[in-house]
Each structure stands twice: as C-alpha cells, then as structure tokens.
Amino acid sequence: MPSESVLDLMRAAAEENIETEYIRIQGLDSYITDNKIRVLYHDRELGIDAAIVRGVGMFMTLEVFAKRVGVLEALARIMPVVNNPAASVIARDKWRSLLALASAGLPVPDTMVTENPFTAMRFTKRVGKSVVKPIMGSLGLGSTIVGDPDLAFQVTKGLTSMGIPSYYQVFLDKPGFDLRIFVVGDSVVAAMKRVIEVGWKTNIAQGAVGVRVSESEYPEAFEAAVKAVKVLGLDYGGVDIAYDKGSGRFFILEVNAFPQWHGLKQATGVDPSKFIIRLVRDKVRK
Known part of the structure; x- marks a missing residue:
C-alpha cells in the first residue's frame, strides 16, 4: 500500500497531467548485457521517464541494502532519479552526512x-x-x-x-522546539517549529506539534538548510535544525533524503509534493 507521501506525489503528478506508476523496490532487477545497462520490474521494461525514490526499506541485510542501492544507481544512469541514490545513501547515514556538512563548514553538534x-x-x-x-x-x-x-x-x-x-x-539545550525546514531545489518551500511540552524528542511522530515559521524569523537556519541539501547533492530534503541555548547557536542535526511531510503539510498548508513533481518534470525536459 503506498504511503501518504507517495499518494500525494501521484496526486500532484496527475494535476500536472503526468502519468505515474507505483513501483516496489524489491521488484526491480538490473542487468549489464554487452556493456548496456537495463532495469526491469518483474521482468518487464519500465515505461517511465524519471523516478522518485521514497525509501529503500528497513530492517534488511547489508546484502539486500547493497542490491537495492545498486539497482537504483543503475536506474540513475538511464533516467533522472530523485533523490540521487548515492547522495541518499550518504544522507541516510547520520555520521557520513554530518562529516560532509562539517567539512563544508556548516554547523553541526559535537x-x-x-x-x-x-x-x-x-x-x-x-x-x-x-x-x-x-x-x-x-x-x-x-x-x-x-x-x-x-x-x-x-x-x-x-x-x-x-x-x-x-x-x-x-545534548543540545533546545528552547522547547527545533525546526524542520523542507528544501526543494535551491529554495525552502515550507518550514515549521516542532514544539514539545514534555520530554525532549521533537519529532512529530513522537508527539511534537508543528507550527509554521517564516524565513524572516530564522534567516540563519533557512540559509543553512539550503546549503546542507546542496552539499549532500540532494534534490530535496527535510533538514532538522536546533537552537542551543547554551551556545546561542543553530546546529544541523540531520538531513532526511526520504522525509515524510504529513505534519509539515498540516502545520503550514504547503504540500511539498507539488514542488517535487515540478522539479522532476523540469529534469526530464532538460
């Protein structure tokens, strides 16, 4: 069953008169024949011009993970794939992504x-x-x-x-919230505070409440979010940024290459899927 974010993307594509197909990643196979690369879905040719990856799965062996990423990388040699598989792997790895961000001079916690x-x-x-x-x-x-x-x-x-x-x-001493900033291309399309009353986890899935924020309120964080997505080579991403009361600084906690946006959409009224579909459409046209 497609997730809510996948259904949003399919709906946004339909509004742009773009046909879509929901593909489960485990059904993809890739071949190299006479130095030509092919990717098939249940032994049939893919009738698509581009792909949006919404995840590679959870609780899998290293071998399955390597196969799925490898097949997506093969697909990326044939057509635009958003997000780029190699970039997504680095973003999914918290350590490697922070390593890249720190090397680029962006603020990350110890x-x-x-x-x-x-x-x-x-x-x-x-x-x-x-x-x-x-x-x-x-x-x-x-x-x-x-x-x-x-x-x-x-x-x-x-x-x-x-x-x-x-x-x-x-541990950062947050002021009762952190920021989720959603970047598509070179721009922030939506952002929210994730506010908590008790506890310390500011994830919407953990009970935080989303409140819309604007760039004028947090210009430093918005700028850092756009740079972070660019440094990691992503087409879009959900960037988590926290303010630390002790140091008086903003820090990038992580960048999600497969972000969900149900809470963001509720808090801001913005549907990121529309922006992602337009970005993919523009890539196909180039």
Missing part, C-alpha cells in the same frame, strides 16, 4: 561514532549529557539520553556485542 566502550565513556565524561542514536534511523526511534559515563560504557558495550556501532551526539 558528534562521535565508535565501537569502543571506553571511547563512549570518555566522550560522555567530556561533553556531559549526550544522545545515543542509530546511525541509520528516523522518526526519533531508538534515540536515548545518556548522562553517566558508566552508562555510556555499558550501552556501547552492549551494542558492540550485537555488532552495532554507537553514534553519540552532545
């Missing part, structure tokens, strides 16, 4: 990735309270606060025993 419990303990002792997150994940699922170095040691020891690395990020 962050550390490790498989060593002693490293986790030392990091937590240095920064104080930190947030442990899955390297690949969304909706705030699996994130937890760690303030005790001994607890950090035990958390990383347990994760390492299961073959899972630890991703630590210094």
